[in-house]
Amino acid sequence: MIFSGRVHKFGADIDTDAIIPARYLNTFDPQELAKHCMEDADPQFPDKVQTGDIIAADKNFGCGSSREHAPIAIKGAGVSCVIAKSFARIFYRNCINIGLPILECSQAVDALKDGDQVEVDLETGKITNLRTSEEYQAMPFPEFMQQIIDKGGLINYVKDK
Amino acid sequence: MGMTISQKILAAHAGRDYVEPGELLNCKLDVVLGNDVTAPVAISEFKRLDLDKVFDQEKIVLVPDHFAPNKDIKSAEQCKIMRDFAGQYGIKNYFEVGQMGIEHCLLPEQGLVLPGDLIIGADSHTCTYGALGAFATGVGSTDMAAGMATGEAWFKVPESIKFVYYGKLPEWVGGKDLILNTIGDIGVEGARYMSMEFTGEVIKSLSMDNRFTMANMAIEAGGKNGIIEPDNITLEYIKTRAKRPFTLFKSDEDALYFEVREYDVSALEPIIAFPHLPENTRSVSEASGINLDQVVIGSCTNGRIEDLEIAARILKGKKIHPEIRTIIFPGTQQIFLEAMRRGYIEIFIEAGAAVSTPTCGPCLGGHMGILAKGEKALATTNRNFVGRMGHPESEVYLASPAVAAASAIKGKITAPWEV
Numbered sequence: 001m002i003f004s005g006r007v008h009k010f011g012a013d014i015d016t017d018a019i020i021p022a023r024y025l026n027t028f029d030p031q032e033l034a035k036h037c038m039e040d041a042d043p044q045f046p047d048k049v050q051t052g053d054i055i056a057a058d059k060n061f062g063c064g065s066s067r068e069h070a071p072i073a074i075k076g077a078g079v080s081c082v083i084a085k086s087f088a089r090i091f092y093r094n095c096i097n098i099g100l101p102i103l104e105c106s107q108a109v110d111a112l113k114d115g116d117q118v119e120v121d122l123e124t125g126k127i128t129n130l131r132t133s134e135e136y137q138a139m140p141f142p143e144f145m146q147q148i149i150d151k152g153g154l155i156n157y158v159k160d161k
Numbered sequence: 162m163g164m165t166i167s168q169k170i171l172a173a174h175a176g177r178d179y180v181e182p183g184e185l186l187n188c189k190l191d192v193v194l195g196n197d198v199t200a201p202v203a204i205s206e207f208k209r210l211d212l213d214k215v216f217d218q219e220k221i222v223l224v225p226d227h228f229a230p231n232k233d234i235k236s237a238e239q240c241k242i243m244r245d246f247a248g249q250y251g252i253k254n255y256f257e258v259g260q261m262g263i264e265h266c267l268l269p270e271q272g273l274v275l276p277g278d279l280i281i282g283a284d285s286h287t288c289t290y291g292a293l294g295a296f297a298t299g300v301g302s303t304d305m306a307a308g309m310a311t312g313e314a315w316f317k318v319p320e321s322i323k324f325v326y327y328g329k330l331p332e333w334v335g336g337k338d339l340i341l342n343t344i345g346d347i348g349v350e351g352a353r354y355m356s357m358e359f360t361g362e363v364i365k366s367l368s369m370d371n372r373f374t375m376a377n378m379a380i381e382a383g384g385k386n387g388i389i390e391p392d393n394i395t396l397e398y399i400k401t402r403a404k405r406p407f408t409l410f411k412s413d414e415d416a417l418y419f420e421v422r423e424y425d426v427s428a429l430e431p432i433i434a435f436p437h438l439p440e441n442t443r444s445v446s447e448a449s450g451i452n453l454d455q456v457v458i459g460s461c462t463n464g465r466i467e468d469l470e471i472a473a474r475i476l477k478g479k480k481i482h483p484e485i486r487t488i489i490f491p492g493t494q495q496i497f498l499e500a501m502r503r504g505y506i507e508i509f510i511e512a513g514a515a516v517s518t519p520t521c522g523p524c525l526g527g528h529m530g531i532l533a534k535g536e537k538a539l540a541t542t543n544r545n546f547v548g549r550m551g552h553p554e555s556e557v558y559l560a561s562p563a564v565a566a567a568s569a570i571k572g573k574i575t576a577p578w579e580v
């Protein structure tokens with residue numbers, strides 16, 4: 001799968017309260033959650049974000065609570081993929097389980113600038129900055145996780161077993 | 162090569178004699194937990210599987226605690242989804258308002274989590290139960306859904322960091338200060354994906370309530386779980402609670418650790434985590450004098466009877482500063498009742514604090530004590546992220562119940578020995 005989109009850059013330790021504040025957790029409708037996606041980190045984000053856009057963040061993205069509402073909000077906002085230097089554990093797991101593409105790549109995060117156009121090849125882990133034509137290589141997923149991703153998430157994976 | 166307690170519990174639940182860090186395993190679960198925020202999402206995923214039963218009606222625990230008693234119509238709908246599901250699928254451990262408490266205080270108290278268990282909970286502070294010598298970790302709603310269906314979950318065997326605490330714990334210093342100090346040392350991702358094993362002479366004589374506080378905040382250092390080897394203190398705690406068999410695991414002498422870190426606690430002061438990360442720690446002397454608007458004592462970190470005992474000791478016969486709103490929320494109905502019997506509730510109310518029915522309430526900025534723009538709170542909770550307790554421009558300082566009670570009296574961050 002290949003995505004192409006505009007980069008929104010974020011710093012380190014973006015927690016799930018910043019991704020979707022608890023005050024909106026009394027619903028899990030993706031469209032409702034998307035209206036407040038990232039609002040405590042960047043209040044303009046819900047207005048700026050367009051379908052296909054890419055989040056590039058520093059280390060420990062998604063730390064804090066286990067709320068699946070966080071990746072659901074990001075997916076609901078139309079974000080195609082999150083690239084970070086590293087992800088917090090539960091967030092990482094949730095993304096695999098609900099089928100939100102994520103990649104770990106420090107090089108890309110350091111090089112990418114807000115507004116850059118980027119192409120991501122999920123199979124190979126290749127990230128291309130269309131502004132500079134630079135390429136970066138992300139870590140591939142372990143096979144077991146790739147199987148869950150290929151099935152479109154954990155529930156489909158369990159269903160087929 | 163020996164194994165750590167975490168490796169052993171995972172191995173036992175995967176039907177294996179030996180597992181190595183990094184291995185991916187499918188494991189059998191003893192408990193699957195959800196709350197009113199995460200369970201409705203899990204239930205909607207579970208329904209996609211078209212199953213007419215859950216894997217085990219006794220092993221699923223559902224607790225409406227985050228926005229319960231229902232704070233608004235949407236929350237009421239969420240809680241109703243959970244209640245209806247519990248009824249329809251015959252879930253034995255559904256706790257209605259009136260019986261419920263904050264999940265991570267409630268499950269150990271009710272004997273639902275025991276040493277040697279493998280537990281997943283759709284709540285990040287599920288790691289609390291590691292204090293009993295269980296492997297307990299937070300997951301998302303989809304994992305919970307799959308767990309309710311199959312009784313299994315996938316795990317990557319974590320590497321472990323061993324934290325050794327020695328020396329003599331000074332007065333007014335407890336589990337909260339030990340764990341905040343540790344997070345301050347290693348940072349919010351210092352134990353990312355790893356198991357945090359708390360050991361040493363200080364831990365061996367630490368009460369269960371203090372152990373729960375420590376294991377509770379493993380996630381704040383990015384840990385997959387926090388764990389303490391079960392001993393006589395553990396057995397004493399579960400003696401009257403356990404209603405099923407359990408297993409005591411211990412780390413092998415020759416177990417391999419990613420790292421061993423040692424702390425001499427003899428000169429440790431109460432620790433405060435400054436906004437907006439739990440790793441921004443300073444000692445109380447470096448923090449004193451910061452003005453506050455609100456003090457919160459409670460949560461799954463510090464809402465147990467010993468926490469209330471310390472607060473009562475300090476607040477007895479004193480008055481809370483007139484400009485401070487102090488909210489105390491006991492973790493469970495039993496804790497509430499015990500606090501009442503011991504006279505703590507009277508002390509709190511006479512001092513001028515609001516005492517609430519058990520709920521997560523202000524801890525996650527849910528209800529019952531939200532902060533306005535620019536306000537500052539000191540809380541015994543576990544997170545001080547931007548907007549955690551209300552307005553994005555409000556601030557939360559994390560500390561122990563002793564510091565919280567002292568600060569409530571003075572209206573500013575205060576060491577317990579100053580009141």
Ligand code: SF4
Nearest residue numbers: 263460461521524525
């Ligand atoms: S008290 Fe706070 S941290 Fe604990 S479960 Fe409730 S919201 Fe989460």
